[in-house]
Amino acid sequence: MPQIELHNARKSFGSLVVTDDFSMHLDEGEALGVIGPNGAGKTTLFNLITGGLAPDSGRIVFDGADITALPAHERCRRGIGRSYQIPHPFIGMTVFENLLVGAAFGTGKPESQCYGPCAEILEKTGLIGKANTLAGSLSLLERKRLELARALASDPKVLLLDEIAGGLTEEECLALVDTIREIRAGGVSIVWIEHIVHALLSVVDRLIVINFGVKIDDGDPHTVMNSTQVQEIYMGISAE
Amino acid sequence: MDWVNAVIQGILVGGLYALFATGLSLIFGVMRLVNIAHGDLIVLSSFLCLAIVSGLGLHPLIVLLIVVPVMFAIGYALQRGLLNFTLGPDILPPLLVTFGLSIVIQNALLEIFSADSQKLPAGALQTASLQIVEGLAVGVFPLIVFACAIVVIAGLQFLFYRTALGSAFRATSDDPDTARLMGIDNRHIFALAMAISLAVVALAGVFLGMRTSFDPSIGPGRLIYAFEAVIIGGLGSLWGTLAGGIILGVSQIVGGKLFPGADQLAGHVVFLILLVVRPRGLFPRAVD
Numbered sequence: 001m002p003q004i005e006l007h008n009a010r011k012s013f014g015s016l017v018v019t020d021d022f023s024m025h026l027d028e029g030e031a032l033g034v035i036g037p038n039g040a041g042k043t044t045l046f047n048l049i050t051g052g053l054a055p056d057s058g059r060i061v062f063d064g065a066d067i068t069a070l071p072a073h074e075r076c077r078r079g080i081g082r083s084y085q086i087p088h089p090f091i092g093m094t095v096f097e098n099l100l101v102g103a104a105f106g107t108g109k110p111e112s113q114c115y116g117p118c119a120e121i122l123e124k125t126g127l128i129g130k131a132n133t134l135a136g137s138l139s140l141l142e143r144k145r146l147e148l149a150r151a152l153a154s155d156p157k158v159l160l161l162d163e164i165a166g167g168l169t170e171e172e173c174l175a176l177v178d179t180i181r182e183i184r185a186g187g188v189s190i191v192w193i194e195h196i197v198h199a200l201l202s203v204v205d206r207l208i209v210i211n212f213g214v215k216i217d218d219g220d221p222h223t224v225m226n227s228t229q230v231q232e233i234y235m236g237i238s239a240e
Numbered sequence: 241m242d243w244v245n246a247v248i249q250g251i252l253v254g255g256l257y258a259l260f261a262t263g264l265s266l267i268f269g270v271m272r273l274v275n276i277a278h279g280d281l282i283v284l285s286s287f288l289c290l291a292i293v294s295g296l297g298l299h300p301l302i303v304l305l306i307v308v309p310v311m312f313a314i315g316y317a318l319q320r321g322l323l324n325f326t327l328g329p330d331i332l333p334p335l336l337v338t339f340g341l342s343i344v345i346q347n348a349l350l351e352i353f354s355a356d357s358q359k360l361p362a363g364a365l366q367t368a369s370l371q372i373v374e375g376l377a378v379g380v381f382p383l384i385v386f387a388c389a390i391v392v393i394a395g396l397q398f399l400f401y402r403t404a405l406g407s408a409f410r411a412t413s414d415d416p417d418t419a420r421l422m423g424i425d426n427r428h429i430f431a432l433a434m435a436i437s438l439a440v441v442a443l444a445g446v447f448l449g450m451r452t453s454f455d456p457s458i459g460p461g462r463l464i465y466a467f468e469a470v471i472i473g474g475l476g477s478l479w480g481t482l483a484g485g486i487i488l489g490v491s492q493i494v495g496g497k498l499f500p501g502a503d504q505l506a507g508h509v510v511f512l513i514l515l516v517v518r519p520r521g522l523f524p525r526a527v528d
Contacts, residue, residue: 052421071420072417076420090415092413102422105408105423106423107423
């Protein structure tokens with residue numbers, strides 16, 4: 001059963017069309033990769049799903065219900081979690097408080113019931129030692145992990161990851177892939193935008209390619225990567 | 241002993257100034273909204289109390305039980321119905337809208353209550369005082385006001401740092417867009433912040449009306465005191481706001497004693513000096 005569906009979504013900023021007649025779906029429990037050149041409209045796709053941007057036309061469906069007109073905080077409460085490409089921690093709060101906010105407001109539980117789950121998530125994401133550190137003083141890797149941890153705290157059914165591996169060392173990246181696999185094994189569906197292809201391919205079941213706001217390919221990751229269109233976009237070689 | 245007396249009076253008046261300033265500081269902290277109508281909302285509360293006092297014949301302190309919830313509700317509705325639409329990357333729309341609101345409130349009050357000076361009847365509280373030592377007495381009413389200021393600030397401090405709503409305030413203040421992705425309805429959070437701000441304003445307005453006479457035009461003057469207290473204390477620090485209020489109060493009373501008639505000027509001069517010496521205030525936030 002599809003968990004997220006986009007039907008003919010379109011979004012433009014002035015004359016610049018960033019998402020054009022875009023349809024896609026994500027099945028429950030699936031891990032979907034999204035690739036495409038810079039400016040292709042990948043992050044806009046996430047903003048449309050989370051409610052940060054409203055589409056000019058088209059519909060967005062989550063768990064069978066039309067959420068096109070639903071505000072962002074309602075979508076979070078229904079189970080859509082997201083991490084930003086550029087980490088957006090609440091810098092004036094501790095790491096633990098960052099998670100508590102997501103846990104208390106994203107799930108609607110009283111804060112006192114969230115301490116345990118939040119501590120578990122910190123453990124899983126390797127941040128437990130930093131629990132009482134101000135989020136503003138974290139390193140890049142820690143901030144990326146906090147993005148992931150905070151999104152998990154709201155107990156999402158779907159997790160949207162926006163270039164979470166970017167800027168990490170090979171080793172850090174592998175550790176992160178393990179964490180993401182573990183999250184997925186826990187029953188969370190994943191949509192992952194990533195430029196680091198080998199990390200992406202080691203997790204996802206299906207791959208979507210976006211260019212100039214249009215979906216140009218969708219299917220088995222290795223088939224898609226070997227398709228001439230993708231070769232063309234990424235290698236700049238023309239298909240003979 | 242005269243001077244000790246002046247300093248004590250100044251400190252106690254500082255409590256009232258801190259109440260003026262707390263609501264202003266709170267909403268600036270949560271949503272970066274500078275409320276130009278803040279002073280007029282204080283005066284609105286004074287008149288609201290006056291209307292109820294003259295209608296029901298109750299003591300103003302009892303009428304607080306009505307004025308505070310009413311102003312709380314007005315704050316929520318004002319934010320939800322008007323000010324939320326002015327918030328955005330541009331700081332100008334909220335300034336203009338609250339400036340307009342200030343004019344509307346002043347003229348509405350003028351229309352309803354006329355330009356006459358009014359005062360809330362404080363009864364025996366007006367003159368009650370406690371003798372501390374020979375030749376040194378403090379008024380009971382200023383003490384009550386000061387104690388209220390401390391309770392309000394301690395309460396807000398608790399709310400901000402020890403409750404889920406406080407986390408939501410701080411998260412929204414840091415990054416409203418991300419807060420929404422955490423399931424926080426920022427329109428509701430902003431409205432609650434304004435509601436709390438106006439509940440404190442209600443307290444300040446009633447105390448103001450019991451302490452001195454008031455008329456519809458004095459709002460902007462209270463706004464200036466509130467601004468000065470917030471800036472002296474450092475933006476974002478509630479205890480700093482109390483310190484700012486006290487410094488302002490002491491400067492005014494001691495200044496007025498040194499140069500009769502120059503009490504307000506003395507307050508402004510001390511504010512300007514502190515602005516030069518410590519532009520970020522006495523207790524600026526560590527992270528900003």
